Every structure is written in C-alpha cells, then in structure tokens.
Amino acid sequence: MSTLRGVGVSPGRAAGPVLLVHDRLPEPERGPEPSDPTAEAERIRPAAQAVARHLQKRAADTDGEARSVLEVTAAMATDPGLLSAAEQAVTSRRLPATRAVFEAAEQFSDALAAAGGYLAERVRDVQDVRDRIVAELSGTAAPGVPEPAAPSVLVARDLAPADTADLDPTMVLALVTEEGGPTSHTAILARALGIPAVVAARGALASGAAGARVDGAAGTVELVAEPVTAEAATRSGTRWCGSGKTADGHPVKLLANVGSAADATNAIDAGAEGSGLFRTEFCFLDATSEPSADAQRECYAEVLRPFAGKPVVVRTLDAGADKPLPFLDIAAEPNPALGVRGVRVAFDRPDVLDRQLAAIAAATEDTGAEVSVMAPMVATPTEAAWFAERARAAGAGRVGVMVETPAAALCAEELLAEVDFASIGTNDLAQYTCAADRMTGALAALNDPWQPALLRLIALLGSASASQGKPVGVCGEAAADPLLAGVLVGLGVSSLSMTSAALPAVGEALAGRSLPEWRAAAERAVSAPDRVQARERARAAVDG
Structure with a gap:
C-alpha cells in the first residue's frame, strides 16, 4: 500500500x-494530404455542430453550475474563430481535418494560457472540445x-x-x-x-x-x-439548522457565490443567508459592446430577485486583459495577471463604472435585495477611497473592496478606514502571495489555502476588522472547506461565501465547536511551518 x-x-x-x-486522444498525424481540401474542410463544421448538440443535450438534463459548464463548452465547440482557423489550415496547408482542428485549438489554448486568469481557466475546456471534434471526424469514441x-x-x-x-x-x-x-x-x-x-x-x-x-x-x-x-x-451537513453560528452562538453569515439567476435560486434552496459574491462580469463576457443601462439593470435584477430581503454583495466589473471585453479597448499586456484588471480598468474608464453602479442601484430598487457593492483588485487605501466616493455618489448604501493582493492585506487598517467592509478573495490572494499561477497543476500545493503565509495575511485582516469595527468576509473557495472555514472564523472572519452545495457541511462544522475552540485551532494553523502541518494542527486542536 x-x-x-x-x-x-x-x-x-x-x-x-x-x-x-x-x-486524451493521441495527436493526429499531419498526413496524408487530402485529395480534395475543400471537401475535407467542409467536414469540420458538421462535426463541431454534432459535438455541440451532444453537449447541449447533456446540459438539458442537468441544472445549476453543471448546466452552465456544459452550455459554455457547447458554445465553444462552434466558436467561429476556432472553426475558421481549422478550415483555413486544411485549404491553405492541405492538412487533414483532424490535424487542422488540433493545431487551431492549440493556438487558442496557447493564447488563453498566456493571458492568465479567467481565460487560462478555459484551456482545459478548449482541449476537451478539440478532442471531441477530432473523435467525431475520425469516427472514434469521444473522450x-x-x-x-x-x-x-x-x-x-x-x-x-x-x-x-x-x-x-x-x-x-x-x-x-x-x-x-x-x-x-x-x-x-x-x-x-x-x-x-x-x-x-x-x-x-x-x-x-x-x-x-x-x-x-x-x-x-x-x-x-x-x-x-x-x-x-461520508459527508457532514445533515444536522445543519440553516443558520450560521458556532457552538456558543457566535454568528457567522453563510452565503453563496453566484453569477446567474439559476445560481441564485440554487443558493436560496440550499439555505444561503444571502450572497457574498455576485460576479457581474458574467453579464458582460459575451457582449461585443457595452450592455445598455436597461440591459444591465434587468441582468442584475434577475440574480437579485431570489434574494429579496437578504444581503447580496455585488462585485463591480472584474474585467481587464485577462478577461478582455472588446468595448474596453485595453491593449495587450505581457503579464495580464499583473496588469490592468478589476478596479484598475475603471481608473481609465470611470464612465463604465458609473453606468454599472447606476444600473446596480436601479436593480436594487426593483428587487428589494439588501445590496452592497465592492470593487475587485484594490491594492491601496487611496484606490479604496476613490471607489468608495464614486459608489456612494451613485447611491450605494454600503461599500467595500476585495482583498486579493498582499499589499491590501498589509494595509488592512488604512483600507478599512475608507470603506464599510472587505471581502477576501483567497484564490487570487494565494497565487499573488506565493507567486504561483493558480492554473498550473505543478504549483497546486502553493495555491492550497492552508499555506501559513496566506493564513497570516488573513489574520492581519481579522485584527484590523476588530480594531476598526468593520466586517471582513471570505468569498474564495477556501470558505467551502469545513475545517478551514472554522479556522477562518477563528482568525476574525465574520462571513463565508461559497458554492451552494458546501453550505450544509460548513454550517454543521462551525456549529460543532465554540469560538474559543476555533480561535485555538487558528493559532495552531498560523504557527505551522507548512500547509500540511497547518491542517493537521488545526484538526488536532478541534478533535482534542
């Protein structure tokens, strides 16, 4: 063993x-050359459409995040740019259709990987679509x-x-x-x-x-x-009462991350007390021009309606070079993950931010949700103050920022002095703290949220929260780990936002120990020399 x-x-x-x-399927051969390149190229689109229909059929049989993933993959299978590049490779270079699809997809994958961030997360999707189309063309079983x-x-x-x-x-x-x-x-x-x-x-x-x-x-x-x-x-969560709190009654808001109306409905069905992260960029990603104020208003309202009377934190547009939107006209960058993204886009295009803030305020009136707004990728207190002024001028009642950079965490006291709350994006904070691309499998251990360096930054934010009297939450994937969720609470976090399915297990785990016990577990984890011992020490602390 x-x-x-x-x-x-x-x-x-x-x-x-x-x-x-x-x-995955083996790499297709470069030959033999097709005797009729035009006819060979014409095989590509029907094959791609067959793959898309199969994925759409699977999507229709499911819901929630699974459905969204399948629908996005189906759309990717018939991407005009991908198919055109493959057809051109057949007609101009006389490649077999299978090889042409493979090479066109590789070009797309390389470009996405170089962009980093959200687009890098789509590389595996492109490779999957590539293999499915190649299998369809060659008459073999799909991967x-x-x-x-x-x-x-x-x-x-x-x-x-x-x-x-x-x-x-x-x-x-x-x-x-x-x-x-x-x-x-x-x-x-x-x-x-x-x-x-x-x-x-x-x-x-x-x-x-x-x-x-x-x-x-x-x-x-x-x-x-x-x-x-x-x-x-064996899973926990069967005894969760639907209210976030520790064993001694210390309240912890348990919230859901959402990006669509379906996500919002799933969150309410799962017992979420609200949403700690509404990703508004999902309303923009397929847009070739900036959505109108009315279109934005209705898009936001669809997601907010299920949360009537409940708190929702709306993140303003998290776009930039790693999530390129044509209407923003942002120049290509050598390192997009460290480039113009998040609130930095708004510094150059404040009009886009102002229109979005106005649409969010209108959608709030339409739905009755208790909406707060926050800006992504804030690095300094000055940036936080700039955003807070614009958001409040637009009618936002409660304004916050995301903490995704070590700079923001290290200036937590000054940062919180400018806003009403902060929310920690552990995914990006981990990759920037350890200088490890979170999409690189070989660096997965460095992006483990149990890394002590990351926990120590969160501890700084928890301390600033206590001294400033302003809440700090977590909306990264770390919140979905039941044991780590308790440690985060022990570090001073007051709310946890996660995928809806994780809510019962996290709720039950929190309720199983008192706040002093979670604080003791947090102290043990923060003092550990590495991620493995951080988890083991926390587990030992709560298991006694």
Whole structure:
C-alpha cells in the first residue's frame, strides 16, 4: 500500500475500486494530404455542430453550475474563430481535418494560457472540445469518463469540466487527478456535486492500484493492490439548522457565490443567508459592446430577485486583459495577471463604472435585495477611497473592496478606514502571495489555502476588522472547506461565501465547536511551518 498526498479540494471520505480515465486522444498525424481540401474542410463544421448538440443535450438534463459548464463548452465547440482557423489550415496547408482542428485549438489554448486568469481557466475546456471534434471526424469514441459498472473511485491525469459536470455521485465515489488545482472548474464542480476530490496527486496513474481510499479534506489517497469494497462518501451537513453560528452562538453569515439567476435560486434552496459574491462580469463576457443601462439593470435584477430581503454583495466589473471585453479597448499586456484588471480598468474608464453602479442601484430598487457593492483588485487605501466616493455618489448604501493582493492585506487598517467592509478573495490572494499561477497543476500545493503565509495575511485582516469595527468576509473557495472555514472564523472572519452545495457541511462544522475552540485551532494553523502541518494542527486542536 502507498499513500499519496495531493491537494484536497472537496471534503469527505470514500473508498472503492479504481476506475482509470485514460489520457486524451493521441495527436493526429499531419498526413496524408487530402485529395480534395475543400471537401475535407467542409467536414469540420458538421462535426463541431454534432459535438455541440451532444453537449447541449447533456446540459438539458442537468441544472445549476453543471448546466452552465456544459452550455459554455457547447458554445465553444462552434466558436467561429476556432472553426475558421481549422478550415483555413486544411485549404491553405492541405492538412487533414483532424490535424487542422488540433493545431487551431492549440493556438487558442496557447493564447488563453498566456493571458492568465479567467481565460487560462478555459484551456482545459478548449482541449476537451478539440478532442471531441477530432473523435467525431475520425469516427472514434469521444473522450470522457467511462460509465462505471459499479461504484468506483475515478483516477485521471485531469478531467475536463464537461466530464465532471454530470457525474453520478452514487457511482463516482471520489475523484483523484494528477493535475489540476484547488480553483479549477473540476474542483468547483466536485464540491457542488458533493464528491470527495484530491488534485495534484502525482503518481496516481502509474501506481497500478486496484483500490483507493480518498480523504478529500486531508488531501490524501491510499492506493492498494487489491480491490477495495465500495464505501460511499461520508459527508457532514445533515444536522445543519440553516443558520450560521458556532457552538456558543457566535454568528457567522453563510452565503453563496453566484453569477446567474439559476445560481441564485440554487443558493436560496440550499439555505444561503444571502450572497457574498455576485460576479457581474458574467453579464458582460459575451457582449461585443457595452450592455445598455436597461440591459444591465434587468441582468442584475434577475440574480437579485431570489434574494429579496437578504444581503447580496455585488462585485463591480472584474474585467481587464485577462478577461478582455472588446468595448474596453485595453491593449495587450505581457503579464495580464499583473496588469490592468478589476478596479484598475475603471481608473481609465470611470464612465463604465458609473453606468454599472447606476444600473446596480436601479436593480436594487426593483428587487428589494439588501445590496452592497465592492470593487475587485484594490491594492491601496487611496484606490479604496476613490471607489468608495464614486459608489456612494451613485447611491450605494454600503461599500467595500476585495482583498486579493498582499499589499491590501498589509494595509488592512488604512483600507478599512475608507470603506464599510472587505471581502477576501483567497484564490487570487494565494497565487499573488506565493507567486504561483493558480492554473498550473505543478504549483497546486502553493495555491492550497492552508499555506501559513496566506493564513497570516488573513489574520492581519481579522485584527484590523476588530480594531476598526468593520466586517471582513471570505468569498474564495477556501470558505467551502469545513475545517478551514472554522479556522477562518477563528482568525476574525465574520462571513463565508461559497458554492451552494458546501453550505450544509460548513454550517454543521462551525456549529460543532465554540469560538474559543476555533480561535485555538487558528493559532495552531498560523504557527505551522507548512500547509500540511497547518491542517493537521488545526484538526488536532478541534478533535482534542
């Protein structure tokens, strides 16, 4: 038996026989040249449309985040730029259609990877679409997860979001991948489905194991040579009362991250007390021109309506070079993750921000939600003051900022003096603190939210929150880890916003210990030398 340590991205324990998910399709050959390049090129669009129809059919059979992922992947399959590039490669370079699709997709993937941020997160999607179109063209089986004959633990190099989206938790007991990171779409979907998952578990495929025991909280995978009796995932959350608080009654708002009306409905159904992050950029990403004030107003209102009478934190447009929007006309940058993004876009185009703030205020009146606004990628107190002045002038009653940079965390006292609250984006704060691209699987451990350096920055924010009398929340994926959620509360965080499916487990975990106990666990974690010991020390503290 061997034990691998990766990064736990979806809590829970499960065991069962191993089902290997084979690698992607082999790279298509460059020849032979087609005898009729025009006819060969004409094969590409029908194949892409067949792939899109299959994905749309799967999307229609599901809902929530899974449906959104499948719909986005279906749209990507028929992207005009991708298909045109592939057709041109056939007619001008006389490549077979399969090779042309492969090379066109590689060009798109390289460009997305270089852009970083949100666009880099789409690279795996493009590769998945590429393989599906190539399979359709060559008449072979499409890549993906094989149908389990019995409840199993899936082991793969990586999984495309479309493969993860509609997995059956009764048949897929746990996920183990050699690549991927804690903020990947696969990790987010695994949490949404309640499937324990560990990513960046190097050597899992080569082990030849017949069985596995997975701890999605600890990030460990025990691999054994003989088959293991299937044990369904053990999950907490069944005793959650729907109100966030510790065992001694200390209140902690449990909120949901949303980006669409469907997300909002799911959040309410899951018992969310509101939303700690409404990502407004999802209303802009497909727009070739700036949406009108009325269009923005209705887009926001659709998401806010289910939250009538509940708090919602609306994040203003988080766009920039890593999420290029044509109407912003932002020049290409050598390092987009460190470029003009978030509130920095508004410094050059304050008119876009002002129109968005006005639309948010109008949507608030339409819906009765208790709306606050916050700006992304704020680095200094001066930037926070600039945003707060504009937001209040637009009628915002409560104004905050996201803390995603070490600079903002280190100036927490001065930052909070300018606004009403702050919300920690642990995904970006982790990658900037450790200088580790969160989309690079080899660096997944550095993006683990249990990194002590990250916890120490959060502790600074918790201390500033107490001294300033202003709340600090967390809206990154770290909030979905039940044990880490308690540690965050122990560090002074007053609200936690996460994927809806994680709410019951987090709520039950918080209620299981008093605030002094969570503070003790936080102290143990912050003083640890590395991420593994940080988790182990926190676990030991609460288990007594």
